[in-house]
Amino acid sequence: MKARLTAPNIQLNEQGKLKHLLTLEGLKQQHLLEILDTAESFIDPNSNKIKKVPLLRGKSIMNLFFEPSTRTRTTFEIAEKRLSADIESLDIQTSATKKGESLLDTLWNLQAMQADMFVIRHAESGAAHFFAQHVAPHVHVLNAGDGQHAHPTQALLDMFTIRKKKGDIFDLKVAIIGDILHSRVVRSQIQALSILEAREIRVIGPKTLLPENPEALGVHVYHDIEEGLQDVDVVIMVRLQNERMKSALIPSEKEFFKRYGLTEKRLALAKPDAIVMHPGPINRGVEIDSAVADGAQSVILEQVTYGIAVRMAVMSIIMSNAAQLAQQQAEQQEREFNLESEAEVEGAR
Amino acid sequence: MRLAILNARVIDPSQNLDKITSIFLSRGRIVEIADEAPDGFTADQTIDASGKWIIPGLVDLQARLGEPGSSYAGSIASETRAAVAGGVTTICCPPDTSPVNDSQAVTELIQRRARQAATAYVMPIGALTQGLEGKLLSGIYSLVEGGCVALSQANQPVQSALTLKNALEYTASLDTVIMLRCEDQDLKNNGVAHDGPVSSRLGLPAISPSAETTALARDLILVEEAGIRAHFSQLSCARSVEMIAEAKKRGLPVTCDVAIHQLLLSEMDVLGFNSLFHVSPPLRSLKDRDALLAGVKSGVIDAIVSDHTPLHRDDKLLPFGESKPGMIGLETLLPLVLKLVQENQLDLDTALKAVTHTPASILNIPTGSLENGRPADLVIIDPEAIWTFEEDKIVSEGKNSPFVGWEFIGKVEQTFFQGRPVYKNIEL
Numbered sequence: 083m084k085a086r087l088t089a090p091n092i093q094l095n096e097q098g099k100l101k102h103l104l105t106l107e108g109l110k111q112q113h114l115l116e117i118l119d120t121a122e123s124f125i126d127p128n129s130n131k132i133k134k135v136p137l138l139r140g141k142s143i144m145n146l147f148f149e150p151s152t153r154t155r156t157t158f159e160i161a162e163k164r165l166s167a168d169i170e171s172l173d174i175q176t177s178a179t180k181k182g183e184s185l186l187d188t189l190w191n192l193q194a195m196q197a198d199m200f201v202i203r204h205a206e207s208g209a210a211h212f213f214a215q216h217v218a219p220h221v222h223v224l225n226a227g228d229g230q231h232a233h234p235t236q237a238l239l240d241m242f243t244i245r246k247k248k249g250d251i252f253d254l255k256v257a258i259i260g261d262i263l264h265s266r267v268v269r270s271q272i273q274a275l276s277i278l279e280a281r282e283i284r285v286i287g288p289k290t291l292l293p294e295n296p297e298a299l300g301v302h303v304y305h306d307i308e309e310g311l312q313d314v315d316v317v318i319m320v321r322l323q324n325e326r327m328k329s330a331l332i333p334s335e336k337e338f339f340k341r342y343g344l345t346e347k348r349l350a351l352a353k354p355d356a357i358v359m360h361p362g363p364i365n366r367g368v369e370i371d372s373a374v375a376d377g378a379q380s381v382i383l384e385q386v387t388y389g390i391a392v393r394m395a396v397m398s399i400i401m402s403n404a405a406q407l408a409q410q411q412a413e414q415q416e417r418e419f420n421l422e423s424e425a426e427v428e429g430a431r
Numbered sequence: 432m433r434l435a436i437l438n439a440r441v442i443d444p445s446q447n448l449d450k451i452t453s454i455f456l457s458r459g460r461i462v463e464i465a466d467e468a469p470d471g472f473t474a475d476q477t478i479d480a481s482g483k484w485i486i487p488g489l490v491d492l493q494a495r496l497g498e499p500g501s502s503y504a505g506s507i508a509s510e511t512r513a514a515v516a517g518g519v520t521t522i523c524c525p526p527d528t529s530p531v532n533d534s535q536a537v538t539e540l541i542q543r544r545a546r547q548a549a550t551a552y553v554m555p556i557g558a559l560t561q562g563l564e565g566k567l568l569s570g571i572y573s574l575v576e577g578g579c580v581a582l583s584q585a586n587q588p589v590q591s592a593l594t595l596k597n598a599l600e601y602t603a604s605l606d607t608v609i610m611l612r613c614e615d616q617d618l619k620n621n622g623v624a625h626d627g628p629v630s631s632r633l634g635l636p637a638i639s640p641s642a643e644t645t646a647l648a649r650d651l652i653l654v655e656e657a658g659i660r661a662h663f664s665q666l667s668c669a670r671s672v673e674m675i676a677e678a679k680k681r682g683l684p685v686t687c688d689v690a691i692h693q694l695l696l697s698e699m700d701v702l703g704f705n706s707l708f709h710v711s712p713p714l715r716s717l718k719d720r721d722a723l724l725a726g727v728k729s730g731v732i733d734a735i736v737s738d739h740t741p742l743h744r745d746d747k748l749l750p751f752g753e754s755k756p757g758m759i760g761l762e763t764l765l766p767l768v769l770k771l772v773q774e775n776q777l778d779l780d781t782a783l784k785a786v787t788h789t790p791a792s793i794l795n796i797p798t799g800s801l802e803n804g805r806p807a808d809l810v811i812i813d814p815e816a817i818w819t820f821e822e823d824k825i826v827s828e829g830k831n832s833p834f835v836g837w838e839f840i841g842k843v844e845q846t847f848f849q850g851r852p853v854y855k856n857i858e859l
Contacts, residue, residue, distance in 0.1 A: 230634030295628045299632065
């Protein structure tokens, strides 16, 4: 009987190259490495500043935020500007869809305004897939976070940061701590770490904040933070949202910090050169102690900078893949045309 | 009108019948199944059905017909046409119409439209509570008197245990059946997919099996206490099958059904976020699917239903979680049942019984059987026809089927309702 384990990967084009970026699931190591290497090239090795390049001149990118965001949206906008694209950012949670316009109508309207790429954030898991299935063939979709499903560029910038600090990922043990269940960032991080063949991925948290089948994600589960932190190279903290207390998944911020908060004492259980990451915004004293967040092992602010380079890399790769495909198709047509005309010449003789 | 259908393989689980013979109809009823015409029977029309199968018209305990109201696509006319194209001639329609079928007036409207369509039996199911709100009881006696074959809450189970207890006790003295769909809304929360590896990977809000099983446990106890005959609709979990088996063993007068798609699909199909696979209860694990199949095989699960839910296109043109749950099923119920038989998941007799005789007897409906004197509702099947379910050939007004593109063996060639041909496949 039919049991399809993987859905068709709609984010790749006929050449197997990235067309949309919706999730990291189903991508190969080469896709991820290409993005990380390209991101590297956007950073000036001397000043550590991000270069401005004309790669997307004349291209129009629309940032559609159906859900509020400051950090992701700002870094996307900066990345787009550094690529010299024309950009437009729309806050949609308050406008069209509230007036009863359907999601698709909104999308098609914006598409008619000549967009080449949509950067989309939406509260519903699968929203980016949905958009990618319905946009015109020449339009690209970049997922900037959909529900609890995926946030691929965040995970990529985390990988970039890890690689910068620790070198190759395949040798590393990584622990992710906190609200695993509701986090799209964690889901994407786990996929990225698996694709890059990290030695071990651990998730640490209470059962109420872990998915029912963590094994399905290919991770080791720890409920005890002290045990889970032993010997790891990378510690990733996840933001704890207020709603989790309201729905009785955990008792209080205070108790969470007591049991799962990252303190200097706990961090000492990890490898001495372990790095501490957090996708932000951080809750000091809830999931992380200020001393750790601002400490020598923290790379939290560098993550933000790298986020720009990584997003530039994703957007430029997608546009260049499209250009390559178009060129190949044009050459193909030309060849067919030449063959036809040769045949006609033959026929005339 | 006297009709003789000759030399077919006649399969009728209600009589343990499966042989090559002929069937004679007169005035909309079955006169006799025999090799020779009964004395004095002269047919106005004779059909040679050599190589074909004849089965009773299917009885579907749950199919939405889109009328009255506009929350679903379709109308009684269109959806009964879809039904007979799929070999279904008796349809029980849940009360989640708009307005809700909680009064005789709505029941009568449905019955009138069904009479006008004259394509299949439409058996309305009345709402147990007013507006299906789970608070005040409907005029249950009036609904039964008006012709409702059962009472239910459709997909909106009564959350208050006290209200349900009262409803069950009040109804116990009436000669009817209560159909219960078990789901604890609190545990379901905002869930849209089975709590398993797929929802974990896709980040879809999950519904654990306990949303069904805790509600089922409560309902079984209340049903036992009230001493009423109850039918449990659309089980989706392995544990539920065990609980029903245990209740039956204890002698409770309970029956249950499963939606056909639960026997063929699983949570795996949700990968890719295709909203056509968004149904309620959700598609669960392969283990659950196997347990449901085993339940049908062992007879713990009595009936298979289509849970036909025709939706407007726009209701599915949304991200998975925002789309409306439900799929159409009237036209694929029989093909999918036959597929399960062809794949040796079920034997033919059990499979057909679950869509004909058993559901009819659960609701005391005189259809689903080819016994002498019964209404001549029957289906002629070409068992060898190979065909593909294509969207542009869907008869239902709803096109929301994940089975589009599936290939089937065995196709409805002709459907008779009360002795009249109501569907003929022009391609065969």
